[in-house]
Amino acid sequence: MTFFEAVFLGVLQGATEYLPVSSSGHLILAEHLLGLPDIPLVFDVMLHIGTLFAVFVYFQKDWLSMTSSLFYFKWGKRDDDKDDDKRDKNLYRRLPVCLMLGTIPGGLGGLVFSRYAETVFRSPWIVVFMLLTVAFLLALAERFSGMEREFSNIGLKDALIIGCSQALAIVPGVSRSGITMGTAMLLGLKREAAARFSFLLSAPIIAGSGLYEGFKLLRQQGLGAFSPDFVWGPLAAAVSGYLAVSFLMRYVARHTFYPFVYYRIIVSLFVAIILIK
Template sequence: MDPIQAIILALIQGLTEFLPISSSGHLILPQTLLGWQDQGLAFDVAVHIGSLVAVIGYFRRDVVSLLGNWSSSVIQRREVGDSRLAWLVILATMPAVLAGLLFNDVIEQHLRSAAVLATTTLVFGLLLGLGDYSRRENRTLTDIGIGIALLVGLAQAIALVPGTSRSGITITAALLLGLGRADAARFSFLLSMPIIAAAGCYKLLELLQSSGPVEWGNLALGFAVSALSAYLCIAAFMQWIERVGMMPFVIYRIVLAAVIVMVAMP
């Protein structure tokens, strides 16, 4: 991999990880159109860590508050500040963690085809449009209970299927369950932190067990580009979401599904 490839792939990762448009649907295109090889496990770890640093950096006040209140609630054995939301984030993360442990090999072997990517990109894009169009906005983050947290968590587990988009399906579920756009996006981003951390740790363990060469320059470049682009992407998304809504992303996903069919399917 040369530095230009590292920059392009890291930009794709950073810009698509948190937008509801499917990062895996985009990463297949350079491989197909330009004949690039898979970026490798080490590069995957670097860009995932970059994305994690970006989302933690943007929501740093929330992270500090949630961790502090959660720790206090454990020690004092009672609800403290935002500790309830912290516990709900943990609960909502469990379905995806369990699904990843149980079905990761099946997904890797059987669900990474262009046909699956095109189908999930289209179907879950249309569901995102439905969620945005039919949203009721009769709940806020303080109204989230165990049931809603588990349903959004189950939606996040489905996002293990390539092309679904983790942010897309969790925002869709939150909108359908009554949250407004900003709260749905914020809850989705809070959920992204433990799941990206878990995925990064899993990939890091695989990397430590492998014996392949490591291109440290490209890893550092990928980390930096992924972190910066993801941070700017989150900031723009949170500022524009109320005004823009989800329809531009729905239209984009429909076009992306068509492009995948045309260029990546025989």
């Protein structure tokens, strides 16, 4: 893999990871349609680690508030508590538990189906099918969900259901952000709340898979397995990922997900036509 291929894949990963269009699906399609070399799973994981930094930086206030609430929050109402402050503390005390609970299904799914992610699931036809499936999910959420609930209303039941949907993201073409945001919207969350929780929920599972694959590679091949591509690719993914998160959070404040629905349908049909020929 050349420097330019690594950077191109990093930009592609970062730009599509947080948009509901499937980053893994686009990477596989890039392999098949552009003649790029096969992307090792560990490099794919390292690209995800790059995008992880984007979430940490963009949502740094949320991470800091969760951390501080774990240490300074006190149960029960005090006379000098302001209602807004107490509500914020309750949210950030509950949120880490929601993220941990929502991560469990994805972690179990990764352990059980990781070998299929490297082989069977990498078929471009599977990507085509899942692009269409999640497009339908997003359209369904836009059409029938009330989307009236705020981010502060997220509970453990919501986290578990959204987490179960995240487990399906191991299949290329699904899109971690697409399926979790669509599920959150079907549960009644507003678009901004759905996107925010989706991005926060992605952090533990990406960090866990990155550490697992990194240690596995070190144990098998040592430091020599990490080429310069493992620096430039993830760095490009971090920058483009931050820009994608920033864009989407501003976008969902005023617009629907229908453009992404149409994009997924167009890409899937375009790829299907090429594959048939």
